[in-house]
Structure formats: C-alpha cells, structure tokens
Amino acid sequence: MSPLENRLTIMGRLDEIAQVRDFVTATARAIGLSEQAIHHCELAIDETCTNIIEHGYQLDGSAKPIEIICETASDRLVIHIRDQGPAFNPLVRPDPDPTTDLEERSDGGWGIYFTKKVMDDVQYLRDGQFNQLTLSKRFGLQ
Amino acid sequence: MNVNVSKDNKTTLIEVSGRIDSTNANQLGEALMSEINQGNMQLVVDLGSVDYMSSAGLREIVSALKKVRGKGDLRLAQPSERVLEVLEMAGLDTIFQIFPDQSLAISSYS
Numbered sequence: 001m002s003p004l005e006n007r008l009t010i011m012g013r014l015d016e017i018a019q020v021r022d023f024v025t026a027t028a029r030a031i032g033l034s035e036q037a038i039h040h041c042e043l044a045i046d047e048t049c050t051n052i053i054e055h056g057y058q059l060d061g062s063a064k065p066i067e068i069i070c071e072t073a074s075d076r077l078v079i080h081i082r083d084q085g086p087a088f089n090p091l092v093r094p095d096p097d098p099t100t101d102l103e104e105r106s107d108g109g110w111g112i113y114f115t116k117k118v119m120d121d122v123q124y125l126r127d128g129q130f131n132q133l134t135l136s137k138r139f140g141l142q
Numbered sequence: 143m144n145v146n147v148s149k150d151n152k153t154t155l156i157e158v159s160g161r162i163d164s165t166n167a168n169q170l171g172e173a174l175m176s177e178i179n180q181g182n183m184q185l186v187v188d189l190g191s192v193d194y195m196s197s198a199g200l201r202e203i204v205s206a207l208k209k210v211r212g213k214g215d216l217r218l219a220q221p222s223e224r225v226l227e228v229l230e231m232a233g234l235d236t237i238f239q240i241f242p243d244q245s246l247a248i249s250s251y252s
Contacts, residue, residue, distance in 0.1 A: 015165055018165070046164070047197060050164040050198065098234075102208060105204065107205075111196070111197045114197060114231055114232075
C-alpha cells in the first residue's frame with residue numbers, strides 16, 4: 001500500500017465533529033480496516049474532539065481550529081489531532097474504574113479511557129502552541 | 143437521533159434511533175428526566191435502532207439510572223454489538239439489566 005496522508009481542519013464546535021467522523025471512517029474504510037476497527041477509530045476521534053471542544057476550548061471554539069491528519073505507516077493507520085487549547089496531557093489523568101458501583105462511579109474520564117481501550121497506541125505531545133494526540137490502529141487487528 | 147416515548151401499563155418505553163453523541167445526548171437525558179420527574183420510574187430504553195453511542199450517551203443513561211434506583215429501574219433492550227461493546231468497556235453491562243428484545247424488557251417489570 002502506498003503511504004497516504006489526508007488532512008482536515010474543523011472549527012472547535014460540537015456540530016463539526018460529524019465531519020471528522022466521516023473523514024476518519026472514510027479513510028479507515030479505504031485502507032481496508034475491519035468494520036469493528038473502523039468503529040473504534042470513529043469512537044476515538046469523536047471522544048477526542050469532544051474533549052477538546054468541551055474542555056480545551058470550553059465550548060467557545062468557533063474561531064479555534066482542530067486539525068486532523070490521517071496517515072498510513074507500514075502496519076497501521078495513524079491519526080494526529082492538533083488543537084490550540086491550553087497545554088493538557090489527557091493521558092496522565094487516572095482512568096475511571098469500570099468495576100465501580102453505580103453510586104461511586106465517576107462521571108468524567110470515560111472518553112479518553114475508551115480511546116485508550118480501542119486504539120493500539122495513544123501518545124501526547126506538546127508542540128509549541130499545539131496539543132497533539134496521536135492515535136494508532138494496526139491493520140489486521142480488531 | 144430520534145426519541146419516542148410511549149406507555150405500556152406502568153412501564154415507560156423510550157425508543158431511540160440513530161446516533162447518540164455529544165451533539166444530541168442531552169435530548170435523551172431530557173426525555174428520561176421528564177419521565178422521572180412525572181414519577182415514571184419503570185423505564186425501558188430500547189436501543190435496537192441505535193447504531194452508535196459515545197460516552198456522552200452513557201452519561202445520560204447512567205445519570206437517569208442513579209435517579210430511579212431504589213424507586214424503580216432503567217432497563218435496556220436490544221443494544222447492537224457496537225453499543226454493547228461500549229457498555230461493556232464502561233462496565234455497565236453488569237450494572238444495567240439488558241434484554242435481547244423490547245417485550246422481554248417490558249415484561250421483566252411484571
């Protein structure tokens with residue numbers, strides 16, 4: 001497969017996320033990921049962009065971009081998500097515990113938890129004024 | 143996403159279709175809270191026509207379940223494989239009673 005690089009930039013509003021989901025699922029489908037792996041990429045990108053818009057941009061991101069770059073490496077689809085919110089590494093937050101009883105259950109943190117569960121690798125980088133989260137999904141795995 | 147609410151004796155049936163995500167999960171939450179605030183505590187949420195649900199949707203059904211527990215229940219019917227996977231990742235498949243079809247979920251209250 002020849003290397004691929006697709007880019008999309010949206011504004012930081014919840015109603016723009018559908019575009020990102022369509023963009024990522026079309027890319028994942030074009031390179032032959034399984035339907036379950038495509039759903040995993042869709043969930044991860046949705047949760048990541050929702051967190052950026054709700055927390056990083058505080059629901060005031062109409063003029064603040066989120067850039068999505070999909071590229072293929074030899075054995076994986078790699079998705080970079082770049083935003084201009086305050087520096088924040090979501091990976092250092094403790095995971096919510098899925099075995100917790102209903103009453104003690106945490107309301108937050110599930111989005112990044114799901115992202116880590118469904119993707120094969122998730123990395124955070126602060127790059128100048130950008131937060132960059134890099135998600136990887138390997139070919140041939142669920 | 144569409145939310146349709148109907149009554150079956152003492153049970154309130156909430157049929158949801160489409161995608162549940164951060165753009166619309168609050169509509170589901172509002173529909174659930176409206177029923178709970180009217181004293182309807184035996185709820186069935188039918189997810190049979192939901193093809194996608196993110197953590198935003200889970201937050202709404204968990205919040206509603208917390209409100210009704212002890213007075214009634216919120217039971218789920220026919221989640222798709224995709225939706226069930228999300229419920230399982232969050233450990234909610236052991237917290238919610240989940241039924242393979244709508245009629246079993248409704249009759250479970252009798």
